[in-house]
Amino acid sequence: MSVPSDNPVLNAVGLVFPADGSVLRGAHLAVGEREAVAVLGDAGSGKSVLLALLCGMLEPAKGSLWASGRPLHVLPTDQRQTVFRRRFGVLPQDCRLLPELTVAENVALPLRLAGMRSSQAIGRSRVWLERFEIEDHASSSAADLPKPILRRAALARALVGDPTVLLADEPLADLSVPTAESTARILRSIAASHGTAVVVFTREAMTAAYFDRTIKLADGRTDTMAATAPPAAVPLLASSEQAAEFGLPLGRTR
Numbered sequence: 001m002s003v004p005s006d007n008p009v010l011n012a013v014g015l016v017f018p019a020d021g022s023v024l025r026g027a028h029l030a031v032g033e034r035e036a037v038a039v040l041g042d043a044g045s046g047k048s049v050l051l052a053l054l055c056g057m058l059e060p061a062k063g064s065l066w067a068s069g070r071p072l073h074v075l076p077t078d079q080r081q082t083v084f085r086r087r088f089g090v091l092p093q094d095c096r097l098l099p100e101l102t103v104a105e106n107v108a109l110p111l112r113l114a115g116m117r118s119s120q121a122i123g124r125s126r127v128w129l130e131r132f133e134i135e136d137h138a139s140s141s142a143a144d145l146p147k148p149i150l151r152r153a154a155l156a157r158a159l160v161g162d163p164t165v166l167l168a169d170e171p172l173a174d175l176s177v178p179t180a181e182s183t184a185r186i187l188r189s190i191a192a193s194h195g196t197a198v199v200v201f202t203r204e205a206m207t208a209a210y211f212d213r214t215i216k217l218a219d220g221r222t223d224t225m226a227a228t229a230p231p232a233a234v235p236l237l238a239s240s241e242q243a244a245e246f247g248l249p250l251g252r253t254r
Ligand SMILES: Nc1ncnc2c1ncn2[C@@H]1O[C@H](COP(=O)(O)OP(=O)(O)OP(=O)(O)O)[C@@H](O)[C@H]1O
Pocket: 018, 023, 041, 042, 043, 044, 045, 046, 047, 048, 049, 050, 058, 203
């Protein structure tokens, strides 16, 4: 069982899926504000299923799910889906973008769907593209993007709505070592600066090692490994424009 956070932003207790427990037979996960954790499991261990249960794409046969102390499992489906839509950002493994839109338009899409006007949504989208160091691709067509750009654009899209929880399936796959390191640093800084709980799902121990704590998934259950060394000081927002955009101070470190 994962080490429970004192005040978990996301708390999953005893998740079973499907009813016979053949994929998950008791998954627990508690992630606190400002934490960036990794769920580490072999191929086929159930990471994508766990991610789907945590963001409401699948329903558990048993278990409960809490967000900031609020029991989501007792809410009617429509209310629960509203919470997921407003408070959760998801990076799916396939990272698909809409090929008929530009990269910036794709990243802005969650804001447009929430009713924000185009210029403001694109402005916010560009801030996130800068954050992930792919602003040069803002006006490119999203069709046929190289995988490393696609993955970071999909991360920007998952974060543009300022979610309380980010669930990211293999966010560092296909990235070179320096880009993986900088992307991991950005994800940790987002946890620290925005209070977003970051949960990364990976089969790579090297990827898990970038984050604060590793939760091992095997045999349908979760278990916590020794906490990884705390990451070095993480610079937060790169510019005063970015800080102003989010109403945050500059230069704080974890
Ligand atoms: N909706 C579903 N209903 C029932 N079983 C499922 C469902 N989705 C996936 N599975 C099964 O759950 C098991 C775990 O799959 P999952 O994709 O979660 O593994 P994973 O750990 O994400 O693997 P990988 O690292 O290869 O992505 C597989 O046997 C898969 O067939």
